[in-house]
Amino acid sequence: MRIAVAGATGRVGRHVVELLENGGHQVVPMSRAQGVDVITGEGLDAALAGVECIVDTATGPSPELGPATEFFTVAAGNLQAAGARAGVRRIVVVSIIGIDRFTGGYNAAKVAHERAMLAGTIPVRIVRAAQFHELVGQFVEWGTRGDVVYVPRMQTQLVDPRSVAEVLVEQAVAPDGGEEPARVEIAGPRAEDLVDMARLLIAKRASNLRVEGVSDPDDPDAALQESGALLPGPDAFLAGPTFERWLATTDHV
Numbered sequence: 001m002r003i004a005v006a007g008a009t010g011r012v013g014r015h016v017v018e019l020l021e022n023g024g025h026q027v028v029p030m031s032r033a034q035g036v037d038v039i040t041g042e043g044l045d046a047a048l049a050g051v052e053c054i055v056d057t058a059t060g061p062s063p064e065l066g067p068a069t070e071f072f073t074v075a076a077g078n079l080q081a082a083g084a085r086a087g088v089r090r091i092v093v094v095s096i097i098g099i100d101r102f103t104g105g106y107n108a109a110k111v112a113h114e115r116a117m118l119a120g121t122i123p124v125r126i127v128r129a130a131q132f133h134e135l136v137g138q139f140v141e142w143g144t145r146g147d148v149v150y151v152p153r154m155q156t157q158l159v160d161p162r163s164v165a166e167v168l169v170e171q172a173v174a175p176d177g178g179e180e181p182a183r184v185e186i187a188g189p190r191a192e193d194l195v196d197m198a199r200l201l202i203a204k205r206a207s208n209l210r211v212e213g214v215s216d217p218d219d220p221d222a223a224l225q226e227s228g229a230l231l232p233g234p235d236a237f238l239a240g241p242t243f244e245r246w247l248a249t250t251d252h253v
């Protein structure tokens with residue numbers, strides 16, 4: 001099967017490419033570095049020639065609500081339109097578990113992403129994932145002020161993006177049928193406290209930084225993520241390793 005992967009060089013996209021290639025599929029990698037831009041449309045029609053399925057793992061540079069919403073709605077519109085011109089039969093989108101009640105930031109932008117995709121003519125399958133293991137390091141970078149790291153209080157069932165890619169590939173190659181749009185969840189093996197995980201990361205780096213959990217009592221999204229709104233439902237696929245195990249085996253911290 002000929003399958004295009006948008007965001008092919010990203011944290012999850014690179015695993016999707018590798019798994020599809022291992023499975024004997026013809027993969028069309030799409031990212032700006034590879035000459036395909038899902039925002040301007042540059043290279044998109046040529047890349048999608050003969051493609052049956054698109055896996056969308058692209059994301060823009062900003063985690064803010066406005067720019068992220070703009071990125072996802074424009075990208076979804078372009079992928080749906082160019083995909084329809086090329087005869088694409090399915091789009092598989094990676095999203096985030098628990099986003100429905102979020103009103104701000106990146107999580108709310110992902111709601112707009114899902115809606116924009118579902119508004120197109122090509123059938124869409126949505127894979128909602130928990131936060132990736134690598135996100136802990138990003139929170140540490142974003143929250144470091146002097147010798148203190150301020151990390152949002154959050155319950156999260158951190159997952160290896162390789163496991164997310166496995167589910168994306170399953171959805172891409174699954175036979176037609178069943179209810180459309182199908183939506184599945186993939187998360188790690190257990191719920192974690194993000195502040196504790198940031199402390200583990202700092203300890204592995206042998207750093208003297210002190211980690212402090214923060215939350216804004218006036219922010220409804222902060223209350224949501226603190227109370228477990230980002231945790232998976234009972235039907236979610238769960239896959240290891242835990243963050244602690246992943247940390248012990250990775251050099252990328």
Ligand SMILES: NC(=O)c1ccc[n+]([C@@H]2O[C@H](COP(=O)([O-])OP(=O)(O)OC[C@H]3O[C@@H](n4cnc5c(N)ncnc54)[C@H](OP(=O)(O)O)[C@@H]3O)[C@@H](O)[C@H]2O)c1
Binds near residue numbers: 031037135
């Ligand atoms: N990170 C998490 O914890 C997490 C959790 C759940 C779901 N997700 C979802 O997973 C998806 C991927 O996240 P990620 O963390 O893997 O992203 P990432 O590592 O930041 O990768 C983003 C990818 O998008 C490509 N890209 C950016 N702008 C583009 C454009 N205009 N045209 C074409 N490609 C473009 C990038 O390549 P170029 O820069 O070369 O274009 C790169 O390949 C996102 O939809 C995100 O919402 C992430």
